[in-house]
Amino acid sequence: MQLVKTGPKRYEDYRELMDIETGLQLEYYAKRLSGKRIAMVNATSYGGGVAEILHSLVPLVRDLGLEIDWWVLEGSNEFFTVTKIIHNCLQGQGETLTPEARALYLRYNEQNAAAIKDWDYDFVVIHDPQPAALIRHRNDGGRAKWIWRCHIDTSTPDPECWDFIYQYIKDYDACIFTMSDFVKENESLPGLTIFTPSIDPLSPKNRALEKEKVEEIVSRFGVDVGRPLITQISRFDPWKDPLGVIDVYRIVKKDFPSVQLALVGSMATDDPEGWDYLYRTLRKAGEDYDIKVVTNVNGVSGLEVNAFQSASSVVIQKSIREGFGLTVSEALWKRVPVVGGNIGGIRHQIDDGINGYLVETVEECADRVLTLLRNATLAAEMGEAGREKVRQNFLITTNILNYLRLFDSLHGQEEAIKQR
Template sequence: MLIQDLSHKNIKDYTSIYGEEYINRIVEKAEKLRDITLTHVNSTSLGGGVAEILYSLVPLMNSIGITTRWEVIKGGNEFFNVTKKIHNALQGAEIDLSDEEKRIYLENNKWNVENELVLDSTHIVVHDPQPLPIRKFAENNKKWIWRCHIDLSTPYKPVWLFISQLLRGYEASIFHLKEYIHPETPTPIKYVMPPSIDPLSDKNKELSWSTIEKILNRYGIDPEKPILLQVARFDPWKDPFAAIDVYRLVKKEFPDTQLLLVTSMATDDPEGWIYYEKTLKYAGMDEDIFILTNLKNVGTLEVNAFQRAATVVLQMSRREGFGLAVTEALWKRKPVVARPRGGIKLQVIDGVTGHLAETVEEAAKKTIYLIKNPQKRKELGENGYKHVLKHFTIVRHIENYLDLLAKIV
């Protein structure tokens, strides 16, 4: 399925953020790659960091002269239950796949190649395990790139062996961090490329305080009281229970503290609904815990407002691919208290842009300290903003893609 409802972004719109010299450098790099056409393929247009990135990346690549499309595979719950198992197994969970599950996985991808996807570009970028097998069923006179958004360093071996066979024939694989690359990844090129946020998107653009207040009031949130926030899927790896536990400890010191748990329920994650119910049950009847999702009309603008209103942002993930919710918070000059997992360690520099905490107790202690010290919050927030500007924004991401494409050519 082709995604066509994309904004008309232009790389020149970012000149005020990066300066004319840097933007011109990007345009010059793209000029040398004009013969390349690009198709991105993933498994959902709603929810999750991949879709958010593509909504900005695709139109911006077109604006610099690289013809770029975005295709989304289709699948039912049966298929996505299998791909969720694969996702968890690749992150280390000991989950076996039956022959029937492997058949469902492969047959669904074959059906998409034959009935849904248009793959006529010179280069195809396939995101995550869900559409990985499409190369097996498509014309192979293309350059194939696999973009892995999860930690592959310690996968469950039987599932990894199955997946690695499907990777054969891909020219390159892309990982968020060097430490995520499995040593037996069969692609000739293994490239490290962190993901990014778009500073001009509705989720990250500047908002007036009156707009923020209006959104908070709509959901019954008091801007005058401390606000803790975790933006993450309802998923055992993201550990919303730990965020609730931190809040409960902080509340002993600051009884009027509020906790916002914010997510978008993704169409490719049926397990998310189960964990959503578990999170509601764990939160109980506490009126200061707000569970806010797209089911309650929470979109990107609302997430932006919640992040800008937060006193401290939490990210209590037990495993993390990169953690774009952390990137967003740092961009909005908010201090983050987080477990040192995956890409969080690249973003939360302890004592500089936020605080790292291994346990709930330690996270609560750091959070209480920050609530008590507004000047420290401001200092960490400013450092966080500068760190994201330098490393993790969409224009840097585009330059990384151009460098990789030049390498493959």
């Protein structure tokens, strides 16, 4: 395992964006947990929402006065191919997890656990299925509280795959899901807790940019800033349906020929399948020069994503399955209305007809995009509503508060047991 280094962040910089009550509670729980040590563990330090959250959450928790480390799994391409199969199976896609694949998964979990000689932590948060089996190799003497944070929809998983992962999940002290709907029906999970992920409003991806800067950045990628742009920001993944987004664009273009489409994504180390889907997307785009397909490989970082979202008339998140979809909140924070798949965590962020639209089909998505392109006043009103929705519900400070409350609750249970 590798220890991730993060840049500094100042909690004080976030005060004006929070409600007073949120700030008071954050400081209260930080004092109660003073001296406790926290570990966050996930599969990659870049590419994807979990890594993005941790790049902000970890330094902010430190600035609140708590000790926190962030560890990332080390694994081969073969290992991450297996964990992608597990990810897909848990979201309901029928794939076979062979005995060989299971053995490979367990071997890498054991090797990564051995890399940390001393689990000297009070709270260990394991993100998603890739490192779930680490708990079987803990060497903390039972001192730490272990928490499994699931960012995906496991409501209808492949039964065999779920049984394989559940044998490790049941050993945790608590499990966090984004929505209660994502929890397998009638499943007994320890310390079940529900809260959403979040965005960092002051990160390069979300801070306010001058109009001139936005235009200069997107122009580098061939966007004509004098014409309307629709954008989807996501991994190249079948669940995100980039091919369907191209179908939406082609319908819209028939009635709105000046429109452009940008598909912007990150290629993550824990997603080998992403390259195949990127190539499929490029083949479908063909020689339409109004479709811009760009990734972190050709110069896209958080700043460029910010510029694409800020330059867009409409942002699409046409997911077929979605844990949460942070890109929805990112766009809403920039006052851009979003047309999203009526699925998963997207439904928590978009109030249909208020700050965007929820859709089921390509045709419905195209119709809603056209509505917003034709009515700038409506789009602006939805954008304002979207920003306030995010400010109240989906900022990084609220996410930290939810973690600290859970840690305090688990610590309180431990103290109660000791006093018996």
